[in-house]
Amino acid sequence: MPSRIRSQSPPDPFTIASQPPPDETPEEKAIREGMSFFSKEQEALRISNAIDESLKAERAAEKRKKVTRLLLLGQSESGKSTTLRQFQLHYTPNAFRTERLLWRSIVQLNVVRSILTVLDTLSEAQSESLQAIQSSNVENSDAASDDPLFFSDDFEILKSRLDPLRRVEEILIAKLGDEEAPVGGGSNGGGGAGNNIAYSPGGGIPRPGLQQKKRKQEVTVRSTAMEKLRVKLLGGPGGARPQSEGEGADWDEPTEVIYHCREEMMALWEDPTVREVLRRRRVRVEEGPGFFLDELERVTSAGYVPSDDDILRARLKTVGVTEYRFDMEASAGRESGSEWRIYDVGGSRSQEDHSVNRLEDSVLLWKSICSNKLLANCDILASKLEAGIRLSKYVRSFGERSNDVETASAYFKSKFQAIEREYSPNLRRFYGYATSVTDRETTGGILHSGK
Numbered sequence: 001m002p003s004r005i006r007s008q009s010p011p012d013p014f015t016i017a018s019q020p021p022p023d024e025t026p027e028e029k030a031i032r033e034g035m036s037f038f039s040k041e042q043e044a045l046r047i048s049n050a051i052d053e054s055l056k057a058e059r060a061a062e063k064r065k066k067v068t069r070l071l072l073l074g075q076s077e078s079g080k081s082t083t084l085r086q087f088q089l090h091y092t093p094n095a096f097r098t099e100r101l102l103w104r105s106i107v108q109l110n111v112v113r114s115i116l117t118v119l120d121t122l123s124e125a126q127s128e129s130l131q132a133i134q135s136s137n138v139e140n141s142d143a144a145s146d147d148p149l150f151f152s153d154d155f156e157i158l159k160s161r162l163d164p165l166r167r168v169e170e171i172l173i174a175k176l177g178d179e180e181a182p183v184g185g186g187s188n189g190g191g192g193a194g195n196n197i198a199y200s201p202g203g204g205i206p207r208p209g210l211q212q213k214k215r216k217q218e219v220t221v222r223s224t225a226m227e228k229l230r231v232k233l234l235g236g237p238g239g240a241r242p243q244s245e246g247e248g249a250d251w252d253e254p255t256e257v258i259y260h261c262r263e264e265m266m267a268l269w270e271d272p273t274v275r276e277v278l279r280r281r282r283v284r285v286e287e288g289p290g291f292f293l294d295e296l297e298r299v300t301s302a303g304y305v306p307s308d309d310d311i312l313r314a315r316l317k318t319v320g321v322t323e324y325r326f327d328m329e330a331s332a333g334r335e336s337g338s339e340w341r342i343y344d345v346g347g348s349r350s351q352e353d354h355s356v357n358r359l360e361d362s363v364l365l366w367k368s369i370c371s372n373k374l375l376a377n378c379d380i381l382a383s384k385l386e387a388g389i390r391l392s393k394y395v396r397s398f399g400e401r402s403n404d405v406e407t408a409s410a411y412f413k414s415k416f417q418a419i420e421r422e423y424s425p426n427l428r429r430f431y432g433y434a435t436s437v438t439d440r441e442t443t444g445g446i447l448h449s450g451k
């Protein structure tokens with residue numbers, strides 16, 4: 001969760017220095033309060049010296065305090081922010097868990113956008129199929145390669161009952177964005193520097209084709225906006241009020257609308273015709289980040305509070321560079337009390353150039369990092385290989401090697417290490433891990449391995 005967890009500030013040196021000695025007797029107090037001008041001057045000097053001493057001690061303590069800096073780099077969707085959340089979960093678990101309510105809005109936005117993508121795809125398929133029937137031009141319809149699909153009137157009812165979700169999408173984007181963000185204005189910020197959200201849905205009647213095109217763009221929210229939401233929902237900065245699990249049941253408009261639309265959402269997602277439309281049009285919402293449609297019953301329930309795993313799986317694109325400071329909680333063991341500063345850098349290359357695939361993109365990025373670490377998406381790689389995808393088709397240098405996870409992981413590890421050796425100006429220690437950063441146990445083990 002993009003929040004900065006700050007240490008509690010100690011009392012300032014002036015307050016410490018001007019306090020009476022703890023063992024002051026009533027006589028001493030009377031003397032102190034009734035001091036002459038001369039003795040007041042002496043007292044001021046004493047306070048000033050005490051302040052200097054206290055500042056010196058503070059600076060020495062700061063110097064002694066272990067600060068570890070970590071820079072998270074990788075292409076967009078490579079799991080940098082998720083790695084950051086793993087750090088928070090493992091090292092500042094209490095702070096991490098007070099922020100569940102914030103994550104509910106993000107999970108809701110993920111759910112709503114997936115449903116709207118399905119609805120838009122359906123509308124497109126329906127209108128194409130209608131046009132094809134009208135012009136008897138079956139070549140343009142889904143019927144061209146498969147059996148024709150028939151949409152009953154029930155779909156229209158389902159679609160109109162789910163229409164309020166378009167408004168919920170706007171509300172959630174406005175909530176997660178900044179006041180200045182042009183929500184509802186039909187603009188497409190494209191991640192411009194001044195905007196906290198890179199896409200805001202147009203107002204008025206949605207035009208399915210256009211809407212779908214825009215929805216393909218991700219919502220990006222600046223950390224400043226998240227900080228504001230955090231203050232709004234959880235109290236002052238750094239002062240998150242303790243939140244019990246049940247408190248996540250807070251009732252707001254998106255939660256209410258989503259709750260009332262849950263049966264229809266489940267009906268839509270479970271419908272075989274809808275699945276067939278998605279298959280034929282190659283819309284694979286289940287492969288995208290922030291996919292929760294298989295858990296609609298749970299995540300749309302009235303008292304829904306995101307679990308640790310939900311928070312790790314939710315998707316919110318990062319914009320810019322954000323510094324997060326953590327004072328390790330007591331539960332962090334030997335690291336407790338030490339300060340970590342993690343820099344999360346929003347990735348963008350894959351958005352800029354769609355001809356560069358993610359693996360190639362990661363290698364390119366790694367090269368540039370070494371000239372001055374990457375976490376491979378191991379479970380995603382595994383599922384793609386299991387689905388029969390030949391790695392050598394996308395990474396030619398993989399050649400005729402065996403197309404399994406172990407071989408692929410070992411190949412990437414050695415490739416990244418070789419690049420590091422070649423491009424790194426100084427000899428650095430290299431630790432290569434293949435992990436799924438949404439997996440708490442595996443990633444926790446790596447974090448705790450101390451390397």
Ligand SMILES: Nc1nc2c(ncn2[C@@H]2O[C@H](COP(=O)(O)OP(=O)(O)OP(=O)(O)O)[C@@H](O)[C@H]2O)c(=O)[nH]1
Nearest residue numbers: 077078079080081082289290313315318347436437
């Ligand atoms: N299955 C799986 N999903 C992952 C993994 N790493 C990240 N994800 C998911 O992929 C999505 C993107 O991850 P992020 O951590 O937001 O990616 P990022 O690198 O911060 O991306 P930018 O902010 O765009 O730079 C999230 O929904 C994560 O839950 C992984 O190892 N396995």
Ligand SMILES: [Mg+2]
Nearest residue numbers: 080081317318
């Ligand atoms: Mg990110």
